[in-house]
Amino acid sequence: MSQVITANRLTDGIVVYVGHDGAWTGQLDEAKLFACKAEAETGLAAARDDAxxxxxxxxxxxxxxxxxxxxxxxxxxxxxxALGPTVDFLPQSRVFTYAANPVPGHALKPETKARLTVPGQASPRTPELIGATGLSDEITR
Known part of the structure; x- marks a missing residue:
């Protein structure tokens, strides 16, 4: 039975195979075939050196x-x-639309963005943010 040597390239995780010249290739068709077990084990030892x-x-x-x-x-x-997924994963048309009217009584929440603050550096929006949270008493303690 024929065998090939495969691994994942460390830089990007792509599946690779030992090629005819001993270099790694991304194509199975370009892989070196090992017909006997002894030859395959020798090739695998060289591949482990690359690892x-x-x-x-x-x-x-x-x-x-x-x-x-x-x-x-x-x-x-x-x-x-070698060949990729076994299912078709092409994007389907969206089932939901973002322009739909919300259900009455369920208003959309405004988007919030996380901010990184560095202690000791005042932000021009600090008073605005403190006032919006209603926690100005707790922050000043």
Whole structure:
């Protein structure tokens, strides 16, 4: 059974495979095939050296089969890693509209934005913010 070596590139997490020249490639079709177990173990040892040098994470062997469209992993997990999700995830039209009238008695809350304040630095909006919260007595204590 043919195998390839796969891992995730450490810089961006992309799934990569050991290529024909020993470099990492992002395409399964460009991966080097290992026909015997001894050759695959030697390749895996080299891939683990790349993991020690922080180029990739978790190199492992994956069983593949030859099909009309190219190489295909035998497990669902590796198929998803190689080919992407198994469901269509294109955006659908929105079910809800933001311009809809609110239910009577349920007013929309105004958006608030978080602010980072540095102790010792006065903000020009401090009195406005204190007055809006109604906590001026508690803040001055």
């Amino acid at each position: 020690k040098r922080n180029l990739v994470v978790e190199p492992c062997l994956v069983d593949v089969t030859d099909e009309a469209g190219g190489w295909r992993p035998l497990t669902l997990r590796e198929s998803i890693r």
